[in-house]
Amino acid sequence: MSSHLLILPVLLPLLAGAVLLLFSGARLAWKRPINLAACVALLVVAVLLLLRATEGGAQVYVLGDWVAPFGIVLVLDRLSALMLVITAVLAIPVTLAMSAGTDRTGQNFHGLLQFQLMGLNGAFLTGDLFNLFVFFEILLIASYALLVFGGGRARVAASMHYVILNLFGSALFIIAVGLLYGVTGTLNMADMAVRIAALPAEDVALVRAAGLLLLVVFALKAALLPLGMWLPAAYASAAAPIAALFAIMSKVGLYAIFRVHGLLFGDMAGPLAGLGQSLVWWLALATMLLGILGVLGARDLRTLLAWQVIVSVGTLLAGWSLGTPEAWTAALFYMVHSTWMTAALFLIAGVVVARRGEARDSFMVDARIASPVVGLAFLAGAVALAGIPPLSGFVGKALLLQAAGFSGDMTIFWVLMLCSGLAGLLAFSRAGTSLFWRGPVAEVAAEQPPMPLMPALLLLVLSVLLVAGGGPILDYLAATADAMLQPADMIRAVLGDRYLPGGA
Amino acid sequence: MELLMAVSIGVLTACGIYLMLRARTFPVVMGLMMLGYAVNLFLFSMGRLATEAPAVIGRAETHADPLPQALVLTAIVIGFAMTAYVVILIIRGRKTLEHDYVDDRVNERDHGVAEQGLSKRAVAMPETPASAEADGEPRP
Incomplete structure (x- = not known):
């Protein structure tokens, strides 16, 4: 059993999703517990895998016993285990929030969520580049359906852009994978890293083109500047708990950049080492700037949060392009924090929308929410996301700035980081005053499905835990960053000793 | 080939x-x-x-x-x-x-809201047709 634990994060959601779709006519009262149970089970599996990755380093599951590099392998290392846990933790509050009644507004939410989780987990676990594409498609097609869940003009319009852009992205992905296969003759990422390290000079240009194409694809998913304009409309129009789930979706692109570019174009890659890093650095800074402007200009809470996602993407990719172990450790911490806290605030935005009637979550002085609990939860989320002490956002930003160091090159990064905090502070203050302080007390519209606050509180507690447990968490993340920058251990786990350059 | x-x-x-x-x-x-x-x-x-x-x-x-x-x-x-x-x-x-x-907004701009806006303003402010023209003109 324990040897097959590695494939459970893919199998479990597949089976749960299939069951939920088979009985799609069943009552929600049946589907909700099944979905929740599957999410809890997934969290247990993810935590077990995290413990295994901590103890044993990189581990491999050989599908169908076709040995690497000929068959497809799943690779569990610290990074993939971390991503599995982030996702599984996120799924539970999202399910709880949707189960309060929003799942009535469309069809098959519970099944779609499971397929979404399957795609995400598969993408995090796979060690094969084409298989990564396949899992991307699974998570994308589930997200297409989830984005438009509940219908309505804004969702359909945003969904159209999201779907068409991602289909174009998929086409580029296949071209890049095809190029890499044509040149290196392998799809296994570890094997490909070894072959890129020993690449003949005449093939360097082709692999560079393929690597940059992959970067474009992942940057589209992660919403880096010229490719990220689909994100605000999509996230702001989706049902709030689904937007909370999508907090992990832009991180998939980030994960893919960390994984694929970290492995294929790491220090081993010779002339191709650090491919795209300087480009991404400037684009990431520009993304931060645009995100700051968007945060300041937002006129409703969900749009504000969507722009915060853009700011965090810029911050994270800037951290990635620094390329040092400290920067990657800080970026990983910030990724965990920003995923969970953005999701928490989207869930709070859902509560706001449900309780403010016609005014929904716009910053009109029309209706205020009298509940102090909601207000305090919003305050906590805003403090965390804007990066003010004592919550996790501050720790993440401080770590990133510390890793960047204070040299002349980094001035602009410091300025943007501090401005993003200030902009967050301003925008959240404005949001808070109009949502909770000004205007007459809101009357709850009867037709709105109820939205509980508890799921958001669950996520907010995690922010405290991230700070309180900072030491062990940072140790884990530092080991993760080291393993990513020194991928020999993982390559050895996949291919065995003989493939390593120098036979090490 | x-x-x-x-x-x-x-x-x-x-x-x-x-x-x-x-x-x-x-x-x-x-x-x-x-x-x-x-x-x-x-x-x-x-x-x-x-x-x-x-x-x-x-x-x-x-x-x-x-x-x-x-x-x-x-x-x-x-x-x-x-x-x-x-x-x-x-x-x-x-x-x-x-x-x-x-693009949902293209339609609004070129065929819906912009034209309505132009006619409303032209009616509301007959003394300044030039500014109404400039305001309501659909962007390229």
């Missing part, structure tokens, strides 16, 4: 991208499909082009690389599903949005 293949892929890609840049949904979907064909041909040719080389060992002197063929099959199936989804989405979009433009 290499030239023919390269030219076909290039022409398909060019047509696909041209169509994808159109403003209405149907050409965009056609463009996506053409791009999909181009990509599949490209992926197929990554196993190198050869004639009389089956993908099975021992049937002929040489054998072709079977992996790109498997990848193309996967890509075709996925592309098929995605095309089906996007077609359903644009049909629903046409019903919900009541137009078939890719």
Whole structure:
């Protein structure tokens, strides 16, 4: 059993999703517990895998016993285990929030969520580049359906852009994978890293083109500047708990950049080492700037949060392009924090929308929410996301700035980081005053499905835990960053000793 | 054969991208499909082009690389599903949005709100027609 634990994060959601779709006519009262149970089970599996990755380093599951590099392998290392846990933790509050009644507004939410989780987990676990594409498609097609869940003009319009852009992205992905296969003759990422390290000079240009194409694809998913304009409309129009789930979706692109570019174009890659890093650095800074402007200009809470996602993407990719172990450790911490806290605030935005009637979550002085609990939860989320002490956002930003160091090159990064905090502070203050302080007390519209606050509180507690447990968490993340920058251990786990350059 | 293949892929890609840049949904979907064909041909040719080389060992002197063929099959199936989804989405979009433009705001600007805004302002402020003209003019 324990040897097959590695494939459970893919199998479990597949089976749960299939069951939920088979009985799609069943009552929600049946589907909700099944979905929740599957999410809890997934969290247990993810935590077990995290413990295994901590103890044993990189581990491999050989599908169908076709040995690497000929068959497809799943690779569990610290990074993939971390991503599995982030996702599984996120799924539970999202399910709880949707189960309060929003799942009535469309069809098959519970099944779609499971397929979404399957795609995400598969993408995090796979060690094969084409298989990564396949899992991307699974998570994308589930997200297409989830984005438009509940219908309505804004969702359909945003969904159209999201779907068409991602289909174009998929086409580029296949071209890049095809190029890499044509040149290196392998799809296994570890094997490909070894072959890129020993690449003949005449093939360097082709692999560079393929690597940059992959970067474009992942940057589209992660919403880096010229490719990220689909994100605000999509996230702001989706049902709030689904937007909370999508907090992990832009991180998939980030994960893919960390994984694929970290492995294929790491220090081993010779002339191709650090491919795209300087480009991404400037684009990431520009993304931060645009995100700051968007945060300041937002006129409703969900749009504000969507722009915060853009700011965090810029911050994270800037951290990635620094390329040092400290920067990657800080970026990983910030990724965990920003995923969970953005999701928490989207869930709070859902509560706001449900309780403010016609005014929904716009910053009109029309209706205020009298509940102090909601207000305090919003305050906590805003403090965390804007990066003010004592919550996790501050720790993440401080770590990133510390890793960047204070040299002349980094001035602009410091300025943007501090401005993003200030902009967050301003925008959240404005949001808070109009949502909770000004205007007459809101009357709850009867037709709105109820939205509980508890799921958001669950996520907010995690922010405290991230700070309180900072030491062990940072140790884990530092080991993760080291393993990513020194991928020999993982390559050895996949291919065995003989493939390593120098036979090490 | 290499030239023919390269030219076909290039022409398909060019047509696909041209169509994808159109403003209405149907050409965009056609463009996506053409791009999909181009990509599949490209992926197929990554196993190198050869004639009389089956993908099975021992049937002929040489054998072709079977992996790109498997990848193309996967890509075709996925592309098929995605095309089906996007077609359903644009049909629903046409019903919900009541137009078939890719960008919802294009329609408002060129055909709806802008013209109404112009006429309202022209009525409300007859003494300053010039400024009303400038305000209400649809942006290019």
